[in-house]
Amino acid sequence: MKKIWILATRELKTFFDSLIAYIMLALFLGLTGFFTWIMFSDIFSNGRASLEPFFNVAYWSLFFFIPALTMKMFAEENRTGTIELLLTKSVSDWQVVVGKFLSVLLLIGIALLLSLPYYISITYLGDGVDHGVILSGYLALILMRAAYSAIGIWTSSLTNNQIVAFLLSLIIGLFFHLLFGMLASQISGTVSNVLFNLSTFNHFSSMIRGVIDSRDIIYFVSLCLAALILTEQELSRRHQA
Amino acid sequence: MSISVENLSKHYGSQRAVDDISFEVNSGEILGFLGPNGAGKTTTMKILTCYLAPTSGNAFIDGKSVLDHADEVKRKIGYLPEHNPLYLDMAIFDYLHFAAAMQGVAKGKISNAVKDMIKICGLESEKHKNIGELSKGYRQRVGLAQALIHDPEILILDEPTTGLDPNQQTEIRSLIKSIGKEKTVIFSTHILPEVEATCDRVMIINKGKIVLNGTTKEIKAKSVGNELLNVRIEDFDDKSRMFKELIALPTVLVVEPLNDGEGKYQIQSKPEASSKREIFNLCVNKGYVLTEMTPIEASLEDVFRKLTN
Numbered sequence: 001m002k003k004i005w006i007l008a009t010r011e012l013k014t015f016f017d018s019l020i021a022y023i024m025l026a027l028f029l030g031l032t033g034f035f036t037w038i039m040f041s042d043i044f045s046n047g048r049a050s051l052e053p054f055f056n057v058a059y060w061s062l063f064f065f066i067p068a069l070t071m072k073m074f075a076e077e078n079r080t081g082t083i084e085l086l087l088t089k090s091v092s093d094w095q096v097v098v099g100k101f102l103s104v105l106l107l108i109g110i111a112l113l114l115s116l117p118y119y120i121s122i123t124y125l126g127d128g129v130d131h132g133v134i135l136s137g138y139l140a141l142i143l144m145r146a147a148y149s150a151i152g153i154w155t156s157s158l159t160n161n162q163i164v165a166f167l168l169s170l171i172i173g174l175f176f177h178l179l180f181g182m183l184a185s186q187i188s189g190t191v192s193n194v195l196f197n198l199s200t201f202n203h204f205s206s207m208i209r210g211v212i213d214s215r216d217i218i219y220f221v222s223l224c225l226a227a228l229i230l231t232e233q234e235l236s237r238r239h240q241a
Numbered sequence: 242m243s244i245s246v247e248n249l250s251k252h253y254g255s256q257r258a259v260d261d262i263s264f265e266v267n268s269g270e271i272l273g274f275l276g277p278n279g280a281g282k283t284t285t286m287k288i289l290t291c292y293l294a295p296t297s298g299n300a301f302i303d304g305k306s307v308l309d310h311a312d313e314v315k316r317k318i319g320y321l322p323e324h325n326p327l328y329l330d331m332a333i334f335d336y337l338h339f340a341a342a343m344q345g346v347a348k349g350k351i352s353n354a355v356k357d358m359i360k361i362c363g364l365e366s367e368k369h370k371n372i373g374e375l376s377k378g379y380r381q382r383v384g385l386a387q388a389l390i391h392d393p394e395i396l397i398l399d400e401p402t403t404g405l406d407p408n409q410q411t412e413i414r415s416l417i418k419s420i421g422k423e424k425t426v427i428f429s430t431h432i433l434p435e436v437e438a439t440c441d442r443v444m445i446i447n448k449g450k451i452v453l454n455g456t457t458k459e460i461k462a463k464s465v466g467n468e469l470l471n472v473r474i475e476d477f478d479d480k481s482r483m484f485k486e487l488i489a490l491p492t493v494l495v496v497e498p499l500n501d502g503e504g505k506y507q508i509q510s511k512p513e514a515s516s517k518r519e520i521f522n523l524c525v526n527k528g529y530v531l532t533e534m535t536p537i538e539a540s541l542e543d544v545f546r547k548l549t550n
Contacts, residue, residue: 003343006339006342006343007343010339014328014330014331017330018330022457042464052496080326080329081324081326082327082328083326084287084292084322084326085320085322085326085327085387086343087292087320088290088291088315088322088342089343090291090312090313090315090316090317090319090343090344090345091343092312137297149379192336202537224517238292238293239294
């Protein structure tokens with residue numbers, strides 16, 4: 001666990017050293033703030049105190065940014081050869097994978113933490129804010145981001161080219177984010193059902209309405225785990241030839 | 242801390258990068274690992290550092306298998322890979338901290354370990370720079386520093402002096418030698434004089450197989466065979482008589498006149514005999530002017546070329 005933490009904080013520091021963290025935080029807070037309070041917002045007109053607009057925007061706001069965060073994680077190490085130096089330190093492959101995953105998660109955590117003023121403002125502005133719904137929404141956001149981060153880390157481990165990693169994870173993400181849902185509505189039967197359950201939006205939307213179903217949580221957690229296990233498999237492929 | 246390799250093989254598809262090799266490195270030894278490019282040096286090192294799993298066979302670091310005790314083995318080894326890959330966007334200071342923490346140096350000791358390494362590796366003046374801003378020589382020092390940061394008992398260095406200028410090579414070499422006093426070191430190189438200057442023992446590997454393993458002295462002795470001398474005898478007109486007189490000496494096997502200069506011969510002695518005295522006495526007795534007598538030592542280079550061609 002200590003090694004994972006050391007790895008994660010090193011990665012997190014490189015996010016901040018390279019400005020990418022600041023750009024992401026500014027963009028996330030700017031976009032969600034703009035849409036939550038100004039554009040398409042009915043917060044001031046209908047007097048409803050809810051963060052639903054925030055969550056609806058947040059569903060998309062980091063979608064493009066997560067691949068940009070994760071693309072370099074293994075691709076760059078593969079390209080420069082530092083992966084060899086890293087894996088010959090006294091860590092396991094799995095610790096390296098989890099450490100990198102945790103670093104993205106930490107950055108996302110910081111972003112969400114910085115959005116708490118929205119929540120606090122809403123609480124002060126209106127009465128009867130449903131705290132349960134908002135907590136459930138935050139949980140949904142974290143879980144969804146975690147799943148996409150894991151997918152991004154996996155695609156990064158497949159190549160030594162960051163652009164390829166970025167595009168791959170964006171395309172895979174797009175399927176989960178949008179295309180599975182769209183396909184499901186076009187067809188019917190079991191396939192449609194499967195696709196519908198694979199779509200992120202289905203699980204996300206019920207959670208931001210405050211419904212925490214164990215199936216939704218299992219969905220996101222298993223996406224994460226699957227991607228991380230695939231990454232570990234990819235790393236250990238160097239042993240076979 | 243000894244290293245023991247048993248019947249190690251690594252195949253890439255049909256290619257045998259390492260083909261059933263076995264060797265031992267004793268505690269405190271500096272082993273020079275030689276071989277042409279693609280001979281299997283780097284692959285062997287990658288297996289010893291647990292980066293690659295062997296196709297068959299096993300290697301033991303202090304009795305611990307690289308297959309079953311990777312974590313323990315890795316902690317005992319300091320490794321500098323080929324091309325010295327480093328995080329160029331990190332400061333030296335931060336990077337060494339990170340390397341120390343990753344190798345399990347206790348938190349309270351990291352600062353001192355980093356300070357010591359910066360001093361030992363001569364990075365004092367550069368310590369706050371980013372690694373990307375450093376010259377190649379300094380990067381190599383950072384590479385060595387990160388390998389040494391946890392005071393490992395074994396050092397594995399893959400071509401540590403490649404691409405450095407002659408001054409830097411000498412510096413790194415003497416650094417390795419001074420570090421090597423207390424540690425077991427394996428290092429690979431293409432620079433043969435380097436091996437003679439630094440190593441206790443030499444191993445030459447070719448096409449995945451060990452073709453030679455021994456101390457530098459042993460190897461030279463083995464390859465020299467008969468004594469070879471370059472001799473110049475001046476002011477002598479009758480060359481065929483000179484030749485006859487030389488070949489008539491009891492210890493001389495072959496006399497070969499050399500073209501580069503008047504009266505120069507290469508003389509090969511009979512097995513386990515030396516002709517130096519005989520030639521000298523001949524010249525003294527007959528009043529010939531002997532102006533040169535140079536023993537020719539087979540260099541490691543000759544041995545290398547003979548074994549790997």
